[in-house]
Amino acid sequence: MRDLCIEANTRLPQEHLAALRRALEAEEAELGREVIERLLENAEVARERCIAFCQDTGYAVFFVELGSDVRISGGEIGSAIDEGVRRGYEEGYLRKSMVRSPIDRTNTGDNTPAVVYYEPAPGDGLKLTMLVKGAGCDNMSALKMLTPAEGLQAMKRFVVQTIERAGPNASPPLTVGVGMGGPFEKAAVLAKKALTRPSGEPNSDPELAFLERELLDEINATGIGPAGYGGTQTALAVHIESFPTHIAAFPVAVNLDCHSHRTASAEL
Amino acid sequence: MSPAPIRLEAPLSKEEIEPLRTSDVVRLNGVIYIARDAAHARMKRAIEAGEPLPLDPEGNIVYYSGPAPARPGYALGPAGPTTASRMDPYSPLLIERGLRGMIGKGLRSEAVIESMREHGCVYFGAVEGTAALLADCVKEAEVIAYEDLGAEGVRRLFVEEFPVVVVNDLYGGDLYREGRGRWRR
Numbered sequence: 258m259r260d261l262c263i264e265a266n267t268r269l270p271q272e273h274l275a276a277l278r279r280a281l282e283a284e285e286a287e288l289g290r291e292v293i294e295r296l297l298e299n300a301e302v303a304r305e306r307c308i309a310f311c312q313d314t315g316y317a318v319f320f321v322e323l324g325s326d327v328r329i330s331g332g333e334i335g336s337a338i339d340e341g342v343r344r345g346y347e348e349g350y351l352r353k354s355m356v357r358s359p360i361d362r363t364n365t366g367d368n369t370p371a372v373v374y375y376e377p378a379p380g381d382g383l384k385l386t387m388l389v390k391g392a393g394c395d396n397m398s399a400l401k402m403l404t405p406a407e408g409l410q411a412m413k414r415f416v417v418q419t420i421e422r423a424g425p426n427a428s429p430p431l432t433v434g435v436g437m438g439g440p441f442e443k444a445a446v447l448a449k450k451a452l453t454r455p456s457g458e459p460n461s462d463p464e465l466a467f468l469e470r471e472l473l474d475e476i477n478a479t480g481i482g483p484a485g486y487g488g489t490q491t492a493l494a495v496h497i498e499s500f501p502t503h504i505a506a507f508p509v510a511v512n513l514d515c516h517s518h519r520t521a522s523a524e525l
Numbered sequence: 526m527s528p529a530p531i532r533l534e535a536p537l538s539k540e541e542i543e544p545l546r547t548s549d550v551v552r553l554n555g556v557i558y559i560a561r562d563a564a565h566a567r568m569k570r571a572i573e574a575g576e577p578l579p580l581d582p583e584g585n586i587v588y589y590s591g592p593a594p595a596r597p598g599y600a601l602g603p604a605g606p607t608t609a610s611r612m613d614p615y616s617p618l619l620i621e622r623g624l625r626g627m628i629g630k631g632l633r634s635e636a637v638i639e640s641m642r643e644h645g646c647v648y649f650g651a652v653e654g655t656a657a658l659l660a661d662c663v664k665e666a667e668v669i670a671y672e673d674l675g676a677e678g679v680r681r682l683f684v685e686e687f688p689v690v691v692v693n694d695l696y697g698g699d700l701y702r703e704g705r706g707r708w709r710r
Contacts, residue, residue: 286708288548288690292652295688299655303603312593312603312656312676350602352593352676362563364675393608393630393653425701426608426631428653480709484630484652486548486690487704516654 258341258385262317263349265389265521266309269300272456273432273518276493280430280483289488293430296483296516307349311517313391314351317342317371320388320453326381335373338385343367354392374446382524386453389519394431395512397423400445403507412437412509413468417475419511420492425485428515431492432456433476436510438500448512451496453520460497469495483516493518530688536584537625539645545691547698551649553687557586557628559680561607564671565615572618579670579679583623586649590628591676592660601666601682605656606630609648613637620646628689632701638693649689650700662687 269277274297281293303310319338346353346368355369356362378384399419403411416435420427436447459466472495482488502508528550533541535555545551558580560568568578580587589612592604609629616627617640628649633641641648651659665683672678692700 286704288704295652295655295658299658302661303657306596306657308596308599308657309593309603310657311654312591312605313607313653314593350594350596352591352602354591354676396608424632424705425650426610428630478710480705480707482704482708484650485701485704486650487700487706487708489708489710 258338259345259348261385261387261521261523262342262345262351263307265387265519266314266349266351267307268304268521269310269518270456270520272458273493274300276456277430277516280490280493284483284488284490286482286486286488288486289483289490292483292486293490309349309351311391311515312352313354313393314346314368315354315389315391315519316395317346317368318388318390318449319371319373320386320450321373321375322378322382322384323375324378324380324382327383338371338373339369342369342371374450384522384524386520386522388449388453390449391515391517394423394427394515397427398448398510398512400441400508400510402441403509405505405507407507412507413472413475415509416472416511417479420476420481420513421479423513424481427513428517429481429485429491430483430516432514432518433472433492433495434512434514435472435495435497436512437497437508438502439508440503440506441508443500444508444510445512447498447500448510451498452512452514452518454496456518457494462499465497465499469497535586535626537586538584539625542625542645542647543695545647545694546696547691547694547700547703549691551689551691553586553689554685555683557588557682557684557687559588559590559592559604559682561589561591561677562611563674563677564679565612567671569615569618580681582619584625586626586628587619587624588628588682592680593656593676599660601660601663603656604660604663605653606651607653609633616640620644633693638699641693642695642697645695647691647695648693650692651689659687
């Protein structure tokens with residue numbers, strides 16, 4: 258767990274680096290290309306020195322797939338995750354950004370508590386996927402309860418509007434997580450989970466995969482560009498996750514991730 | 526090829542920032558100060574209470590950042606810019622007192638931009654995902670106030686060739702607006 262925190266913060270995933278390199282090829286704006294070159298150079302330096310490539314080492318978010326045959330002994334898994342975060346953030350020279358409450362803003366001092374989502378899974382495996390979630394881009398995320406009559410067109414408009422509104426604040430080029438369906442909170446968690454998919458891997462449902470490509474083109478037509486300085490590469494990928502919903506509902510959540518898109522996973 | 530970067534030595538006079546235009550690439554040298562959310566809230570309270578500020582805004586540049594801890598051998602840990610709009614409610618108080626520059630990322634409010642034009646202050650953009658490279662430009666760093674705020678304490682930095690781009694100049698230029706307008710399809 259400790260190592261997972263350090264790895265996620267100091268090594269960008271290969272898929273994300275590849276997406277950045279593709280964006281460098283595709284970017285037409287000169288200042289935009291310079292920004293992407295610097296991002297790649299920064300990733301290299303961070304990896305070599307084992308230092309954080311972004312000072313905002315984020316919320317420590319975990320998705321845990323817990324096999325039904327797994328029995329955990331010697332303690333509770335949530336405490337073990339927190340202990341790993343505590344050690345990883347201290348020993349890895351990572352910033353502690355968590356405060357006690359939105360009102361009492363005293364720092365907890367060790368970046369705990371981790372934010373953990375559990376999913377039951379068959380078998381005897383335990384898979385942990387960590388998402389280091391910076392606040393700048395999380396702050397520009399949004400959720401809307403659309404009506405069924407508004408439908409798909411409104412959903413697409415809302416995704417693009419969220420990115421238009423975020424502009425440079427979310428540190429593009431972005432990875433865009435979209436969650437739709439379920440009740441209110443389900444859409445938000447799905448949007449976050451969508452960010453953990455390897456960068457640019459399409460949804461296994463061909464219709465959703467088509468929608469992902471369509472949205473990516475629309476987002477890149479906004480002109481926001483790398484760092485918001487203008488350009489053709491505003492997002493690297495759009496990942497959509499969908500869940501059944503109510504006859505009366507069409508919830509959609511958009512969770513944005515910045516150009517330092519940090520994930521890592523481990524299987525036990 | 527973009528034109529050669531403009532080198533500036535902080536602190537800055539008003540005359541030195543007058544030639545700057547939106548999208549100019551700049552390398553900052555000299556002394557700059559780090560302050561972000563909590564430090565700005567405290568500076569506002571200090572101004573209201575008539576108490577001295579931890580930094581003299583006159584001619585100086587404030588960098589919105591909350592560095593990660595430094596590994597041994599480094600002056601400062603990784604330190605990219607944070608979202609500047611969170612400082613919008615406070616910035617005019619410092620701009621009115623002579624602040625010459627701000628470094629951050631993201632959009633500023635109309636009130637801040639108006640204050641910048643009125644009093645002579647520019648807003649520079651830095652790239653957040655280059656935190657490790659930016660920290661390399663920091664040769665000295667010292668916490669000078671609000672040490673209890675940890676990553677949010679006020680720091681005085683000595684920087685060399687710190688790379689920034691002019692986002693808002695003194696003449697209504699706005700790189701975010703112009704860049705988006707130019708590349709929108």
